[in-house]
Amino acid sequence: xxxxxxxxxxxxxxxxxxxxxxxxxxxxxxxxxxxxxxxxxxxxxxxxxxxxxxxxxxxxxxxxxxxxxxxxxxxxxxxxxxxxxxxxxxxxxxxxxxxxxxxxxxxxxxxxxxxxxxxxxxxxxxxxxxxxxxxxxxxxxxxxxxxxxxxxxxxxxxxxxxxxxxxxxxxxxxxxxxxxxxxxxxxxxxxxxxxxxxxxxxxxxxxxxxxxxxxxxxxxxxxxxxxxxxxxxxxxxxxxxxxxxxxxxxx
Numbered sequence: 001x002x003x004x005x006x007x008x009x010x011x012x013x014x015x016x017x018x019x020x021x022x023x024x025x026x027x028x029x030x031x032x033x034x035x036x037x038x039x040x041x042x043x044x045x046x047x048x049x050x051x052x053x054x055x056x057x058x059x060x061x062x063x064x065x066x067x068x069x070x071x072x073x074x075x076x077x078x079x080x081x082x083x084x085x086x087x088x089x090x091x092x093x094x095x096x097x098x099x100x101x102x103x104x105x106x107x108x109x110x111x112x113x114x115x116x117x118x119x120x121x122x123x124x125x126x127x128x129x130x131x132x133x134x135x136x137x138x139x140x141x142x143x144x145x146x147x148x149x150x151x152x153x154x155x156x157x158x159x160x161x162x163x164x165x166x167x168x169x170x171x172x173x174x175x176x177x178x179x180x181x182x183x184x185x186x187x188x189x190x191x192x193x194x195x196x197x198x199x200x201x202x203x204x205x206x207x208x209x210x211x212x213x214x215x216x217x218x219x220x221x222x223x224x225x226x227x228x229x230x231x232x233x234x235x236x237x238x239x240x241x242x243x244x245x246x247x248x249x250x251x
Contacts, residue, residue: 028051115226117223121220122220137149152216177193179202191248195214
């Protein structure tokens with residue numbers, strides 16, 4: 001693997017030192033070993049074992065490079081060019097013009113009420129609710145400095161900054177989902193975002209509505225309006241059928 005590929009896999013910036021890489025490798029190795037030991041099924045166990053072996057291969061490559069007193073192969077990847085504003089599409093493929101989004105305080109500041117909910121609806125996991133606020137919201141493994149964040153620290157296939165959900169309207173509910181990195185100044189997520197069980201990863205802005213399903217990593221959410229008691233919303237989601245899980249390609 002080149003240095004660029006290693007940094008992408010470890011989700012580190014180009015400025016990361018060799019020490020930073022070694023520390024992250026140790027953290028990832030322990031993490032994936034723990035996941036493989038406690039995986040709920042054989043499919044997930046194999047995924048975690050594959051990542052464990054990949055970490056060991058990188059460690060061996062670094063050791064060999066250090067012994068030979070030469071840097072890791074590969075130069076820094078080129079910076080992505082600015083991406084112009086893209087059209088928005090429905091899951092059917094039709095282009096739409098969503099209602100413009102106003103500027104709102106984030107993260108529930110100033111008493112802002114949740115405009116919608118993401119309800120986790122994944123096999124072998126309990127339902128869990130995450131609020132979405134008017135404007136932009138982030139899904140990722142770590143909190144964003146300025147955007148309200150749906151934190152999925154227990155899903156190793158979710159990137160630190162994975163996807164952006166922008167609530168542009170609540171009546172009717174309209175949410176624009178993107179996974180291109182432009183909203184966070186980064187790159188698209190490593191393992192992709194999937195809409196309503198479609199095997200094709202999201203490559204353009206998509207308009208989501210009530211009861212649509214979004215999958216990031218191995219986690220699936222149903223989108224629901226904040227128009228009734230949250231207990232009722234959770235009950236309705238739990239009683240609904242699961243959307244097909246997209247098997248992500250991590251190899």
